Amino acid sequence: MGEVYIVEAVRTPVGRRGGGLAAVHPADLGAHVLTALMERTGVDPAAVEDVVFGCLDTVGPQAGDIARTSWLAAGLPEEVPGVTVDRQCGSSQQAVHFAAQAVLSGTQDLVVAGGVQNMSMIPIAFASRQAAEPLGLAQGPFAGSAGWRARYGDQPVDQFHGAELIAERWGITRRDQEEYALRSHQRAVRALDQGRFARETVAYGELAADEGPRRDTTLEKMAALAPVVPGGSITAACSSQISDGAAALLIAGERAVREHGLTPRARIHHLSVRGGDPIRMLSAPIPATAHALAKTGMTIDAMDLIEINEAFAPVVLAWLKETGADPDRVNVNGGAIALGHPLGATGVRLMTTLLHELERGGGRFGLQTMCEGGGQANVTIIERL
Secondary structure: OOOEEEEEEEEOOOEEOOOOOOOOOHHHHHHHHHHHHHHHHOOOHHHOOEEEEEOOOOOHHHOOOHHHHHHHHOOOOOOOOEEEEOEOEOHHHHHHHHHHHHHHHOOOOEEEEEEEEEOOOOOOOOOOOHHHHHHOOOOOOOOOOHHHHHHHOOOOOOHHHHHHHHHHHOOOOHHHHHHHHHHHHHHHHHHHHOOOOOOOEOOEOOEOOOOOOOOOOOHHHHHOOOOOOOOOOOOHHHEOOOEEEEEEEEEEEHHHHHHHOOOOOEEEEEEEEEEOOOOOOOOOHHHHHHHHHHHHOOOHHHOOEEEEOOOEHHHHHHHHHHHOOOHHHEOOOOOHHHHOOOOOOHHHHHHHHHHHHHHHHOOOEEEEEEEEOOOEEEEEEEEEO
């Protein structure tokens, strides 16, 4: 089996809900990063064998296979196909896995992996609720399933409920969460001010930088917010931001690197995905990380940098407790609490940031993981070259 490489990684700025990307058609967001990817690599777009994109709530302008639509909206060759993946929040990380697996199998040599989401335009969970209302099916994807009810009863399947369960199970207080959230904003602001995102970000129109980080947030402001669930500990301040954006990677095998004169920037060392409790839902990165480390024979201390999606502060804090990872190596430029979480794009956004920060700091190995609906988590380990 040959090697699989990341050649280039780009993203749009992450737009705040109602912000600078809110009115942009999702296909145009996707097209923007695809155009930049082709320009930066100089590869013949006709040599790309597939475009794999993550996207959720694929209705309206995100319907109809947004991977394919984005490629065509970019004016790129019609003979190149595209396919859209939904593994919930990990959709575009899974797109990377599918692209890498195609290369490792020898069936393809050059694949684009990416993701896009406009949450301002199409609200979260729209496909499972509002879009289902005319059909009388607005109770969500689990209601009415005899098999689901026999196994899980009527327990709520809800991210906020899952986050509260994690906070309770791992003894994470509201103050713990708020201190973590503040640190995320501080790190993101520092990264912006130091230009750490400059190389990875492709401005869209007048929007050149991420809109989410709050310079003026404080623990006192966070403490004044009401919890999302009455009596709970999770507030908006400790949750990922609703956002808009797109990101894309060029994945290549050894033959493509040789034939197209490409310079790989990282090698994909490991990829896997595991499942866990779908009711607690958001704790799956814990067993998924253990599984990945066991398969590779590596330790968490071997990871120079780690990106774990900040869906909610307890997700990261529980993961830190279980893995023993050094917090100073985790989400060093902030995470989704500060930078935002455009669902279908976040996986590749995280990997783009991970690659660029490994290069900036001279690290070798980076690990990425994120919680996903249904109690799942992908893990990718990359090696900077």
